[in-house]
Amino acid sequence: MNPVPAIRFVLRSALQNVTRNFGISLASLLTVTLTLLGAGAAVVVVHALDNVLHSEESQASVLKVFLADHVSLQSIMQLESSLAAQHQVVSVQFENKDAAARQGCRQLGLCSALNTLRSTGGGNPLPASLNLKLRSIGAVTTINDEVRTSPLIFQGAHPTDYNPDVIPRLERYILIAQIAGGILVAVIGAVALVIITISIRTAAYVRRREIEIMKLVGASEWFIRWPFIFEGMMVGLASAVVAAAILLGVEYVFGAGHALFLGIGVRFALTVIAGLLVAGAFLGAFGSMVGIRRSLAA
Amino acid sequence: MFRSHHAQPPELPAVRTAPTRPLIVFERVFKTYGNGNPALEDVSFQVRPKDFVFVVGASGAGKSTMVRLLIREEVASRGHVLVDGQDLRRLRRRQLPRLRRKMGIVFQDYKLLPTLTVEQNVAFAIQVTNPGRRHLKEKVAEALYIVGLEDKLLSQPGQLSGGEQQRVAIARALVHRPRIFLADEPTGNLDPDTSWGIVQLLLQINHRGTTVVVATHNREIVDLCRQRVIAMEQGRIVRDEVEGQYMDGAAQAL
């Protein structure tokens, strides 16, 4: 069998199917897009939460003690050495206000806010800090309680970055996101599969004469099947493109600088896009196989 | 006149070089559809290469069932159907296209694609089985020439008479150069003159060396042609005559 005209036949038939049954093709495109969007969003959110969790965990035995402005360098050094003398403290590092601003700019995406403040004479609102590295997570609580009584430290809502339940909470969020995402994807995915199947069945019904003749003159089953599978894959791939565009668009517009999206790099985005394309093609092909089966029987 | 397909026909010693193996064999075939209706009961016959056979009988006698078994649209409930030595019961699903390409098949309702031209309808049979085959246009033109429609290449089926549409269907069935040509009521929708033209065409195809089996209840034509007739009644063969008539005449009954 010569592949070129065969491929041309498959492409032409598949395109005809899409244009002849535009309404139902559009319906399957939308449901597959929804499925992929749900799956993609779940993956992205879980991945982002995971990233936050990891960075929190690595910082779990780190305690940042914010210092009040205008305290003398000498008293700071006294506090520093008294802390360093403690058994549970591995190291103490002083971070001045400029370094804090650089950190805030880089890690929290606060650059523009900080710049605005500085240019309008607002100065740098971020406090200097002593960054303690502790031997254990358990030590964080005791040191935190102790250091809070010092007159040197920042008198605000958060004198340290101590947050005892952030990790269990994150873990719970990740679990919820995984379960909810899984259920959502399974439900919409089932609906999408059914609609693809109906759509292909409709296309096969519209072409029943043609299929009958193809069988009669001895076309192979795969030759009969391919246009429909290709149609399904085209719908699936188009849905993947739409879903990827929406996901990336949302991230671009709302996600820039947001903590949830900090961990999403180009590589992860490309992986997600590739995954969406594969999933879309697979959904389309599988739905088509199911949809065309009845027409091929006997 | 049941004859096992192992038994050879009596040989003429001198001229014939090889015994002709029957092309179609029905061996004690029973067919019962899902609803329990027996459509064929104990049907046995053979068709040799280049034979021309009418299968006749009243409505419901089992003619179409016979055709469906031959193209393996249905499988015999009991017994064996052999085509070119191959037992269709043992034919695997993916071998079916090969069987179908050995056969040209036409029906009462032509089964043409209304949006395609005459030429495209005939070419379709090649495009979906052997895309990219060379000399496609020539092969299509040749088939259309045989059926006498070489000047209607660009017409659409809707612009043709019933007889012409059946000729297009015949051309499409011929384009693979089939060994066996099956026609189920090919003249069922045609007036007598047009029917006669179609049957002439089938005889001509037979003269070119193709085995032809025609299921019909067109009495005039069967009586005029003086070809082999297999007569069916309620799923059984009641007559099988070399130069038969539609009705039981002074026949060599079974």
Ligand SMILES: Nc1ncnc2c1ncn2[C@@H]1O[C@H](COP(=O)(O)OP(=O)(O)OP(=O)(O)O)[C@@H](O)[C@H]1O
């Ligand atoms: N798909 C089917 N399911 C159930 N019964 C069937 C089916 N096809 C045919 N039959 C039955 O089998 C018997 C033979 O039918 P068949 O179509 O072979 O007859 P026929 O000789 O071709 O008749 P006609 O001249 O009307 O075309 C009939 O009793 C018919 O009702």
Ligand SMILES: [Mg+2]
């Ligand atoms: Mg019939």
